[in-house]
Amino acid sequence: MNKMGLDVAVIGATGAVGEVFMRVAIERNFPVRNLRLLASSRSAGKQIKYGGELLTVRETNEQSLEGVDLVFCSASSEVSRIWGPWCRDREIIMIDDGSAFRMDDDVPLVIPEVNGDDLDTHNWIISIPNCTTTPLVMALDAMRQVSSIKRVIVATYQAVSGTGAAAVEELISQNISLSQGIDVSTPESYPVQIAQNVLPHVDDFDEDGFTKEELKMRNETRKILHHDSLPFAATCVRVPVFYGHSEVVHVEFSSEISLDDLGSALSSQDGLVYDDDQTHYVTPLEAADSDETFVSRLRLDPSVENGVVFWCVSDNLRKGAATNAIQIAESLLERGILSGS
Amino acid sequence: MNKMGLDVAVIGATGAVGEVFMRVAIERNFPVRNLRLLASSRSAGKQIKYGGELLTVRETNEQSLEGVDLVFCSASSEVSRIWGPWCRDREIIMIDDGSAFRMDDDVPLVIPEVNGDDLDTHNWIISIPNCTTTPLVMALDAMRQVSSIKRVIVATYQAVSGTGAAAVEELISQNISLSQGIDVSTPESYPVQIAQNVLPHVDDFDEDGFTKEELKMRNETRKILHHDSLPFAATCVRVPVFYGHSEVVHVEFSSEISLDDLGSALSSQDGLVYDDDQTHYVTPLEAADSDETFVSRLRLDPSVENGVVFWCVSDNLRKGAATNAIQIAESLLERGILSGS
Numbered sequence: 001m002n003k004m005g006l007d008v009a010v011i012g013a014t015g016a017v018g019e020v021f022m023r024v025a026i027e028r029n030f031p032v033r034n035l036r037l038l039a040s041s042r043s044a045g046k047q048i049k050y051g052g053e054l055l056t057v058r059e060t061n062e063q064s065l066e067g068v069d070l071v072f073c074s075a076s077s078e079v080s081r082i083w084g085p086w087c088r089d090r091e092i093i094m095i096d097d098g099s100a101f102r103m104d105d106d107v108p109l110v111i112p113e114v115n116g117d118d119l120d121t122h123n124w125i126i127s128i129p130n131c132t133t134t135p136l137v138m139a140l141d142a143m144r145q146v147s148s149i150k151r152v153i154v155a156t157y158q159a160v161s162g163t164g165a166a167a168v169e170e171l172i173s174q175n176i177s178l179s180q181g182i183d184v185s186t187p188e189s190y191p192v193q194i195a196q197n198v199l200p201h202v203d204d205f206d207e208d209g210f211t212k213e214e215l216k217m218r219n220e221t222r223k224i225l226h227h228d229s230l231p232f233a234a235t236c237v238r239v240p241v242f243y244g245h246s247e248v249v250h251v252e253f254s255s256e257i258s259l260d261d262l263g264s265a266l267s268s269q270d271g272l273v274y275d276d277d278q279t280h281y282v283t284p285l286e287a288a289d290s291d292e293t294f295v296s297r298l299r300l301d302p303s304v305e306n307g308v309v310f311w312c313v314s315d316n317l318r319k320g321a322a323t324n325a326i327q328i329a330e331s332l333l334e335r336g337i338l339s340g341s
Numbered sequence: 342m343n344k345m346g347l348d349v350a351v352i353g354a355t356g357a358v359g360e361v362f363m364r365v366a367i368e369r370n371f372p373v374r375n376l377r378l379l380a381s382s383r384s385a386g387k388q389i390k391y392g393g394e395l396l397t398v399r400e401t402n403e404q405s406l407e408g409v410d411l412v413f414c415s416a417s418s419e420v421s422r423i424w425g426p427w428c429r430d431r432e433i434i435m436i437d438d439g440s441a442f443r444m445d446d447d448v449p450l451v452i453p454e455v456n457g458d459d460l461d462t463h464n465w466i467i468s469i470p471n472c473t474t475t476p477l478v479m480a481l482d483a484m485r486q487v488s489s490i491k492r493v494i495v496a497t498y499q500a501v502s503g504t505g506a507a508a509v510e511e512l513i514s515q516n517i518s519l520s521q522g523i524d525v526s527t528p529e530s531y532p533v534q535i536a537q538n539v540l541p542h543v544d545d546f547d548e549d550g551f552t553k554e555e556l557k558m559r560n561e562t563r564k565i566l567h568h569d570s571l572p573f574a575a576t577c578v579r580v581p582v583f584y585g586h587s588e589v590v591h592v593e594f595s596s597e598i599s600l601d602d603l604g605s606a607l608s609s610q611d612g613l614v615y616d617d618d619q620t621h622y623v624t625p626l627e628a629a630d631s632d633e634t635f636v637s638r639l640r641l642d643p644s645v646e647n648g649v650v651f652w653c654v655s656d657n658l659r660k661g662a663a664t665n666a667i668q669i670a671e672s673l674l675e676r677g678i679l680s681g682s
Contacts, residue, residue: 151644151645152644153494153591153642153644155496155576155589157498157539157578157580172520175516175519175520176520178516179513179516179517179520179521180520192624192626192627193626196581196582196583196626197582197624197625197626198498198580198582198587198624198625199622199624200587200589200622200624200637200638200652201622205619205620208619208640208641208643209619209620209638209639209640209641210640231643231644231645232643232644233591233642233643233644233645233648233650235496235589235638235650235652237498237587237589239498239539239580239581240537240580240581240582241537241538241539241581242537246539246541246578248496248541248576248578250494250574250591278546278549278550279546279550281540281541281542283533283538283539283540283541284538284539285533285534285537285538286533296541297541297550297576298550299549299550299551300549300550301494301574302549302572302573302574303492303493303494303572303573303574304492304572304574307574309574309576311541311576
């Protein structure tokens, strides 16, 4: 850890995102002076490696958070709702991975490559978008430089790590049972077996037959793009993949577009890799462990005027969560909003 | 086997669809007097159970086809192209599972519940649609009773059994390797590993960045619905599921529609099961081994006027192939087009 740097707390350090957060912080040389790994009392005492050091997980409480410069939170919404206001009251920046505050007017919802300027009006809590929203919006933001967007339709192929570490373990265990010809035990992470199956059901059902995940994608996309009425419909589907969310995206534009122009715009987007060979594509297995969002199979949608369809993949734990969070913190440092104590 | 009945040849008897064809024929009590199991010379001599009997696979040739009443073919397009014209010349009905003849003007492409009447103008070869087309068109056919269809967008989640028996074996073997922590051997059925992955790539790439599978879905849907210019765009994706193709479908109508009216139309469609509880859905694991097409999660698409989106699943080897073929043969018997010798 750096002698100069920030005193950082990770709430949810034992979770799927928490673990990647620590890995990405080291990779990007994020200036951590002191790292506090926090979790529920159940995980307190557990030891986790950070760089060369072995750190002990502590329970999240006022004492363990005392004097911290930056809090990264990837836990349940209930946990976020306790410690978010606590941080705000003490003028400590909390970057929250959950959905608790994302749609609050005074909470910037940020992808640094897209709307980093929204950080300037922060009120201490900053949310990162859902792991399906981030790669999608990176592509949409590039494309809207060519023509304004009239409508977006998405179907997702989401990895189980988006549900958390327990779902990853459960898929591993189901795979082993099935490979040995043993019956799968009663599913816990999902209503039905996820191994060798796909489920059109991510998060709870909400209004008008859509799930919360589908509505999150819509609402968050609108907020990040500052386009409150953008026509948008998603169907979110869980697939038996460990890491990497994929999406089939249809976009309709308000004026004539060309694949060349859209391709140039996509190639100019920081953090996005576009392949203009229409027979190439990136799979989630290939995107896992990368920080980039990969767009491929871009083609004109012949079923509508001024439409395209494409394939978009990114590692849901990295750009979808941990990497985006670290990038926000880096941007806060650059903007002078955050500084070491 | 029935003393009264048909002399039936199955070309491709050792393939994934051939095996299900025999199972469905028994379940539906299809009047088979004599069953000839045919395949390439490589499989000749293999023994396969049919009901209580053990039948020996023979090589497909003029001798083994001599005197047959009905041929069911599920092999490569090359094989179809040899024996299709051969059957036609001899006025023997061939029901072909492949894509070789589907778009030929004088070849009916039939889902009995939708366009059985097209059988009346047959010219001996009859094609069944692609396994992704059949469930989709069953739903679209029901819905167009409510309002005419202006546009269809589909994203698929396709099982590996659609590729064939070898792909099923390869996914099993990849699952076992991964469960044991062993590296997966070089993929053969697909360009990259399918276990724990999804591939936006079904069949070869063709024109304008679309794959042949995506164009098949479009062209076949138009042909079966007799709607040659229907605006249509599909993205076909392979998922690590053994049996059951799933689809996210967006449909736009030419006039106002209600979920109630569409639901009634779907419920009236023979062979289709519709669940109007918007929080229920059917997964491919649950649809496997069923002859029905399952439609669920029907909801208004808020991103467009007069649009809906839904989830559609069916067993690709059954209604997607074998069951549809047997139903065509049953319809040919009813229509007096086919009769035992």
